[in-house]
Amino acid sequence: MSSMKPLVFVDFDETITQADTLSLLADAATAINGAATPFSQLSEAYLEDYRAAKQSIHESDEHGKPCSTMEKQMRFWMGIRPVEEASLQRVSTSKILRGLTPQQWRTQAQDRVPLRPGALATLTRHVDPAHLFVVSLNWSKDWIRGALGSYPALPSNLVCNDLDFVQRSPNQEPVSTGQIIPSILTSIDKAQAIQSILQAYTTRPTTIYIGDSTGDLLPLVECDIGIIIGKEPGLLKCLEKLGRPVFEGIDLDRAQKEKVIFRTDTWASIDASGILSMH
Numbered sequence: 166m167s168s169m170k171p172l173v174f175v176d177f178d179e180t181i182t183q184a185d186t187l188s189l190l191a192d193a194a195t196a197i198n199g200a201a202t203p204f205s206q207l208s209e210a211y212l213e214d215y216r217a218a219k220q221s222i223h224e225s226d227e228h229g230k231p232c233s234t235m236e237k238q239m240r241f242w243m244g245i246r247p248v249e250e251a252s253l254q255r256v257s258t259s260k261i262l263r264g265l266t267p268q269q270w271r272t273q274a275q276d277r278v279p280l281r282p283g284a285l286a287t288l289t290r291h292v293d294p295a296h297l298f299v300v301s302l303n304w305s306k307d308w309i310r311g312a313l314g315s316y317p318a319l320p321s322n323l324v325c326n327d328l329d330f331v332q333r334s335p336n337q338e339p340v341s342t343g344q345i346i347p348s349i350l351t352s353i354d355k356a357q358a359i360q361s362i363l364q365a366y367t368t369r370p371t372t373i374y375i376g377d378s379t380g381d382l383l384p385l386v387e388c389d390i391g392i393i394i395g396k397e398p399g400l401l402k403c404l405e406k407l408g409r410p411v412f413e414g415i416d417l418d419r420a421q422k423e424k425v426i427f428r429t430d431t432w433a434s435i436d437a438s439g440i441l442s443m444h
Contacts, residue, residue, distance in 0.1 A: 171371040173292050173441055174359055174384060177301035177309055177325070180377045180394055183279045190308050191261055193273035194341075198264040207259060211252040218248045232403040238382065242351040249302075249350035253326065256304070256345060262328060263343035267307045270328070270341070274311030281394070283432035285316050291441035294319050298362060300355050301325040302380060304345050324358045325349050356383035373441065379403060391426035392435060401428075415440055 178185045191204035222244040232238060256262065265273070288297060294317050299309055306323040326348045330339035349355060363369060374381065374388035379399045385391035386409060393400065393411065404411055404426065412419065415427045415438040429435060 169368075169370050170293070170296060170442055170444060171373045171390070172296050172298065172362070173288075174298045174300050174372065174374045174388065175288075176355075176374075176376040176378075176381050177299050177303050177312075180375055180381075181280060181284045181299075182312065183281055186274075186278050186308070186312070187304065189277045190274075190304060193270070193277055194262045194265055197269065197273075198261075200259070200261040200263070202259040202261050204261065207252070207256055207261070210255060211248070214248045214251060215245070218244055232406045235386075235407065238403070238407070239353065242353045242383075246351050246353075250347065253304075253345045253347050253350075257343060260343035262304070262341055262345070265341050266338040267330065268338065270305055270307035271311030274308045275314055278308075278312040280312065281432055283436060285314060287432045287436040287441065289316055290436065291439070294322070298322045298324055298359075300349065300358055300374075300384065302349050302351075304328065324355075324362075352380050352383040355381070356387050359384055359388065371443070375435070385426055389424055390420050390440065392440075393426065393428040394432070395430065396428070417443060 175181060178187070188204055188208070194200065195204070222241050232241070297318065299318065299322065301309065301324070303309055303325045304327070306320060306325060306327045309323050309325065310318060310320065327346050328341045329344040329346055331342050332339040349358060359372065359374070363372070371390070372388040373390045373392065374384040375392045375394065376385055377393065377395045377400075378397045382400060382403055385393065386404075386407070392415065401411060409426060411426050411428045413428055415429060415434060417438055417440055419425055420440055421443065435441065
């Protein structure tokens, strides 16, 4: 293990927050811009595409075990990528996210996004902002900044898709055009983003990844320490098929000796373990 404190990579939706926040983000926008397209329509189109793509990928696997190797995992996420691209394009075309300033996005998130108990307190107590990276499929950096409230996250350390802005006159704040600039679409993108960040270090630091769902699978496996919050069945099943054991609770002694994945239900247990500030 490295002598410096670890780099901590954290998913946002359902890891820091209590639930997925994309519908809240859309609701915040429509409350201000009055967009006519209901978010439920966009969500249903995405789910229909996702189910069809997933079925096609499963049917194409000759042994019917699409999660059983890392190669098959990569193939799965490559097959899902067009679905994610189409979804972002659909949302962008709808203009449902247009017309809000960066400050409005931050304020709306602070007012609307419920966080998991203890998440911010744990990050504040143990993780220097320079060592924290939020790696997310979310659509707005300002939304994430607003939800993090008093935690001084570095904008450059928010690794996610983002909204496009235009400044219509010198005396006005820029407003969102409704277009989403794609960056992180799948678990592959998350893992690649982390590897890109690590290239800036001459000595590789210890890496911790905290996530909750199948979209977090690759970084959970590739980082030195993976921490799963919750019991998402698909994620746990895939890890079992890959032969990657998941240990209940957080064992600091084990984490200092080997590459490992833990599972917990609360940020309080992460806080109490001291793992985020280990050397």
